[in-house]
Amino acid sequence: MKLDVDIKKLLSAIDVPADWVGLREVYEAHTPRMIRDGVPVVNASASTHGIMVEVLVNGQFGYFGTPDMTSQGISRAAKKAFKQAEIASRHSVHSFDESARPSHQGSYSSPFEKDRDSLSAGRLNEVLLEAYNHLKVNDKIVSASSLCQVIESNFKFVSSNGSEINQDFLMFEFDLSATAADGSNQQTRTFGGMRGTCRQMGMEYFDKYEIFANANRIGEQAIELLDAEDCPTGEMDLVIAPDQMMLQIHESIGHALEVDRILGDERNYAGWSFVKLEDFGKLQYGSKLMNITFDPTLESEFASYAYDDGGLKATKEHLIKDGLLVRGLGGQESQIRSGLDGVANFRASSWNRAPIDRMANINLEPGNQSFDELIAEVQHGVYVESNKSWSIDDYRNKFQFGCEYGRLIENGKLTKVLKNPNYRGVSTPFWNSLKGVGNSDTFGIYGTPNCGKGEPNQVIRVGHASPACLFDKIQVFGGV
Numbered sequence: 001m002k003l004d005v006d007i008k009k010l011l012s013a014i015d016v017p018a019d020w021v022g023l024r025e026v027y028e029a030h031t032p033r034m035i036r037d038g039v040p041v042v043n044a045s046a047s048t049h050g051i052m053v054e055v056l057v058n059g060q061f062g063y064f065g066t067p068d069m070t071s072q073g074i075s076r077a078a079k080k081a082f083k084q085a086e087i088a089s090r091h092s093v094h095s096f097d098e099s100a101r102p103s104h105q106g107s108y109s110s111p112f113e114k115d116r117d118s119l120s121a122g123r124l125n126e127v128l129l130e131a132y133n134h135l136k137v138n139d140k141i142v143s144a145s146s147l148c149q150v151i152e153s154n155f156k157f158v159s160s161n162g163s164e165i166n167q168d169f170l171m172f173e174f175d176l177s178a179t180a181a182d183g184s185n186q187q188t189r190t191f192g193g194m195r196g197t198c199r200q201m202g203m204e205y206f207d208k209y210e211i212f213a214n215a216n217r218i219g220e221q222a223i224e225l226l227d228a229e230d231c232p233t234g235e236m237d238l239v240i241a242p243d244q245m246m247l248q249i250h251e252s253i254g255h256a257l258e259v260d261r262i263l264g265d266e267r268n269y270a271g272w273s274f275v276k277l278e279d280f281g282k283l284q285y286g287s288k289l290m291n292i293t294f295d296p297t298l299e300s301e302f303a304s305y306a307y308d309d310g311g312l313k314a315t316k317e318h319l320i321k322d323g324l325l326v327r328g329l330g331g332q333e334s335q336i337r338s339g340l341d342g343v344a345n346f347r348a349s350s351w352n353r354a355p356i357d358r359m360a361n362i363n364l365e366p367g368n369q370s371f372d373e374l375i376a377e378v379q380h381g382v383y384v385e386s387n388k389s390w391s392i393d394d395y396r397n398k399f400q401f402g403c404e405y406g407r408l409i410e411n412g413k414l415t416k417v418l419k420n421p422n423y424r425g426v427s428t429p430f431w432n433s434l435k436g437v438g439n440s441d442t443f444g445i446y447g448t449p450n451c452g453k454g455e456p457n458q459v460i461r462v463g464h465a466s467p468a469c470l471f472d473k474i475q476v477f478g479g480v
Contacts, residue, residue: 059095108306112202237381242444259330271394286431302447367437436470
């Protein structure tokens with residue numbers, strides 16, 4: 001049960017001589033449910049609730065998180081944060097002032113038509129069990145699962161310079177998976193590629209008839225892949241579905257543009273970036289068809305919000321416009337350090353973590369071609385859906401991705417089903433080969449619940465939306 005906390009009263013009770021003080025209260029409740037092979041294996045509920053105390057002392061920020069939300073608990077945390085900032089100031093890399101935490105007031109709530117209570121736990125379990133039954137299209141499906149996790153989160157932020165922000169989130173993760181086997185030949189199909197179906201909306205998503213239809217399709221495609229030919233190997237055109245574009249954007253754009261990574265903060269753990277500070281405004285990252293936005297305002301996308309965890313107001317901004325790199329994924333601190341324009345992406349995974357530069361919703365804007373028009377441009381190539389494996393170097397440059405499902409494209413038509421399609425490339429040459437961008441009818445909204453970064457590690461939610469895209473002369477190959 002969520003405790004009722006007067007966070008403004010707690011702020012006024014802090015008595016350390018800091019230049020600035022902020023309190024970030026986060027409550028989060030998770031309700032995961034999963035059916036595997038006809039048996040409920042997860043049916044749980046858990047919550048976490050606490051406050052991060054942040055102080056600015058001698059140009060440095062100090063942090064201390066606590067679940068003790070009494071006046072005494074917050075006072076103790078503030079003293080520890082103050083001491084931490086004092087020590088950090090002796091080893092300063094950059095000195096900050098109050099401008100790193102601009103004052104904002106406002107609120108946000110996830111868009112939804114039906115709240116979580118509109119679908120009982122029992123009925124949700126029934127829907128997941130029925131979905132499992134639709135995945136089991138025949139006995140060659142040797143394993144299948146359906147899962148849903150409902151997440152409720154409340155964020156409150158107040159500061160000594162007048163910030164007062166309240167944000168309420170209702171989110172879910174959903175997945176369907178079917179594995180078919182014929183001897184040593186084994187193929188798996190999922191709903192969007194390894195929990196790619198993550199949204200910020202209400203229980204209206206759970207239209208059982210649409211879910212059951214998708215479950216049937218996934219089961220049938222897993223069977224279909226058993227008899228499919230291996231993906232051909234060679235340099236050819238590649239059409240990528242939105243659920244795989246999600247990973248392509250995440251790995252070769254999102255992480256590469258995090259300004260703290262470019263500054264070197266993450267090189268010991270999550271890696272560096274091939275992008276340099278001097279590349280902004282100069283680097284032709286991709287073809288002129290490439291328009292990438294940071295958009296935490298897109299309704300129903302997984303990482304939509306109105307303010308980041310430093311209290312900065314979030315707005316839609318172009319990161320790459322007509323292929324040109326124009327803006328980095330840097331919150332207010334990174335903007336001050338680097339001198340670059342950034343965005344409101346200073347985010348923490350919970351109350352017990354300090355914010356760092358993170359992705360939120362990073363999207364490829366739609367073009368003007370229908371799916372059929374993209375396919376019609378290809379004389380010889382491959383169409384791929386749904387990620388199943390990925391590898392990219394520490395500079396987010398050279399990559400290799402594998403997908404669950406493919407189709408051969410011959411003379412402008414989709415023909416044979418292909419199993420084990422893979423492709424590889426280097427980030428900027430790859431994006432400069434972009435020669436077709438689908439219209440809004442091909443646009444898909446996806447996300448991931450498990451983007452990891454930071455020491456100590458933070459696993460955070462990210463959204464990605466994209467149309468289908470056509471790339472020219474990509475190295476494609478088959479094999480597991």
